[in-house]
């Protein structure tokens with residue numbers, strides 16, 4: 001079932017924050033270089049949006065198409081996120097950013 005496009009700034013902000021977290025995780029975890037694995041090792045694929053692992057397929061599997069995005073990014077794309085723009089077009093999150101609604105509680109961390 002398709003989810004409706006994101007229209008509320010608060011919702012867009014939450015998606016964007018979660019995406020940023022995944023990008024940091026992806027950087028932290030790094031990637032497996034498939035070409036350096038021993039024969040027979042499963043092939044790993046990475047999300048084209050956030051960089052986290054999106055799929056693992058058997059090396060012998062030439063039939064299954066690897067997922068290009070992880071589930072979380074797929075959902076963002078389905079709901080209108082544009083990776084090239086880095087935002088949900090038409091949803092203005094600066095309204096929230098300047099008021100510090102969601103930015104605020106991140107400062108509590110440290």
Ligand SMILES: [Zn+2]
Pocket residue numbers: 022047048049050051052069070071072073074
């Ligand atoms: Zn992703």
